[in-house]
Amino acid sequence: MPASGRRPPWFLLVAASIGAIGVLLPLAYLVLRAFEADLQAVQALVFRQRNLRLLFNTLTLSFTVLVGTTLLAVPLAFITVRTDIRHKRLLTILATLPLAVPGYVMAYALISLGGNYGILARLTGLALPRMSGLSGAAAALTLYTYPYLFLNLRAALAGVDPSYEETARSLGYGRTEIFFKVTLPHLRPALLAGWLVIGLYVLGDFGAVALMRYEVFSYAIFTQYHGAFDRVYAAWLSLMLLAMTVGVVGLEWRLLGRTKLWRSGSGVGRKPAEVPLGRTRPFAKLFVWLVILAAVGLPVLILSYWLLLSPPDLRPPQVAASFAASAGASVPAAALAALLALPVAYTAARYPSVISRTLERAAYIGYAIPPLALALAMVFFALRSAPALYQTLPLLILAYALNFQALAIGPIRSAVLQASPRLEEAARSLGRNRVEAFVSTVLPLLRRGIVAGGVLVFVIAMKELPITFLLAPTGYRTLAMNVFSRTSEAMLAQAAPYAAAIVVFSGLFIGFLLKHEGSR
């Protein structure tokens, strides 16, 4: 029945707004802080030559990573979905695993490959220059983020109605022509969606660019805040980075708006026929395995090398304590994020309207914001309005939850959509009020969605670096912080156990999630 005409009850709107307010309020403090300096100083800050270079570097890095990920993901997706290559399932899982290797671990792996004391030098005596700068940062980010595009493209390729391609073939087009003229246009929404995620990630990334010492906005914010203690300039850099983020999201919406017509209908029963690889089979195999080797094999081999061949003088309890520190912030953050997401997801699913869509988008702001900007905003907010919170664990947990709440909305919303609103109405016709009806009938059905959303937040928060760096209480050292600080001081062997803990932990979860996806 038409639910769109109905307005959500006020208490639901209030509950659903908390997450959005939580994101927007600190941002207001960021703006306040930025305008604290007098006008002349502000002008000097904004029109610095350096900002132009940062802008140029940020754009160059984003563009390079987008091109790199596209060149990897498009053929990978096509080969694993549409051709007759064997072991598709295994290849897909392996090609997705780099998601378990965070950008800073990837950077760590690439860095430790070259240089006078690098692995290559130790094993072969051949000292390649150590990777750094644009090429290093781009390589690390490309290898880490291409799976986002790969997964999007896979879903789109599997959903293309085969009759389009068959029509083109019957009209005399060859396979290559069909790919560019028929298939690729259908992939545009998926490309845009993947590019958006990767673009936002690159804008917000801090670990890889910092380790590779490539000067982009987020790295500059960090050095300003930590090294130079110029907080007004840091605030201005954050605002500029935010403006870029808004630009990227806006651009995506514009482009996507125009491609609506091309989206193929869902629910296509027929699966497209497999394209025989024929003589190109060895090349296809070589390509897939090279990507997997570079993105998964390399970090795993390097980590193993540091772990086994040069056993660091580290005791397992220290790694365990560090793991506990990561979990100690991530578990409550996951719970809080799920709690924030529940009313947003419920309102969006049950009362689709401008208001509920706005609230949902507002929650996504938290995810799109560069994490350093959000962390800085939280610092300003805490210093001004809640000094007791500054440098405490609750503030870190709150920042995680605000940053990642959007991840929990999706699974919960799908669960709400699967639970018929008739169930609540049936409970009300049997004498329960709104809240009782929800708790007794729908909430039990949402358990899986809530757990799935929470787990997603948990896994991502375990790897989080920039927010942790700015907001962690003094002496609180998570796995990510240990990897970062030891790598940046060139203590590669000592970083290995922490990095390995992150990779193994995330790898297990990603394998678990993929298996779960496949079984449905």
Add this chain to the structure above:
Amino acid sequence: MQVMKINELSKTYDEAHGPVAERVSFSVRPGEIFGLLGPSGCGKTTLLRVIAGFETPDSGDILLNGRSIGSIPAERREIGLVFQDYALFPHLSVADNIAFALRGVSKQEKRSRVAETLSLVGLGRFGERMPHELSGGQQQRVALGRAIAAGPKIILLDEPFSNLDASLRDATRSDVRDLLKKTGMSAILVTHDQEEALSISDRLAVMNEGRIEQIGTPETVYHRPRTPFVAQFLGRTNILQGTAGGREAETPLGRLPLDREAHGAVLLSLRPEHLELLREDNGNAPATVLVREFKGHDITYRVQLGGIEYLAHTEYYRSFHPGQGVRVVPRAPAVVLQHRTWCTTERETPEAVE
């Protein structure tokens, strides 16, 4: 004496699409099954949801046992509801689904009343099953049992048989009717299936575009439709134009008796089974058979007479073939239709003398 009285109820979602319910009035008598029949999208389900308290009407009043319930929230209306998809709670067993309806009842009494309800709906041994382990018809009975167990003043059923296979539908329909009659429960049943409405209802209202066009017993509504819509929605019919003078009218079929007095230009309805075809082999037959539809128990013919087509049913043994000349003879008085006059207050068609 009425259990429920609906008074001039109106509801509009958005002005562009017109009202989904406009000045709807009817009442339900104790123990009666009242059908709400209409095409999809005519506002029946909205009306049901307004009565149950899930939608707010723009105007009008709902009386339950003489008390206005318009401002009472759904959970305190004491109105049972059986949804089209049954809305059985998937995380609760059949017994727990029924126990859900019993609040503030001691554990012991709960158990005995659940058992009572289960045997009432003929599912005595299914209490421990989960809803998805039951067939559609069984789920339907659990939903009805759950609604009855709460002890409502009236039960609303929204398209209760539409999710069932055709083979199950007839049996379930009579099960539900028996159950409601056995418990003496008053009920409003919404459906778009005219055969269903005619067979299960004690009385029914025919709705179209948010308004009620006619209220009456199934026989009255079928045999003496008040509007062209009702006549056509409840089965095939022939609509004729004529000029009436008292109890007779001049029509293309000749002079016909009317079911009631009328004057001037009138619209008349004659069901196909009220037209008889007679052989006319002498070469100057007034009508010609165009199409023959054999349906087993009877045969439907489409015949042409004076440029107009008519439908006529004949018994299985009277066989004609396309192209054959026939005479069309009415067997019952034609029913005088109104040009869209609305039942703004409850006006019922007088019980027809069949």
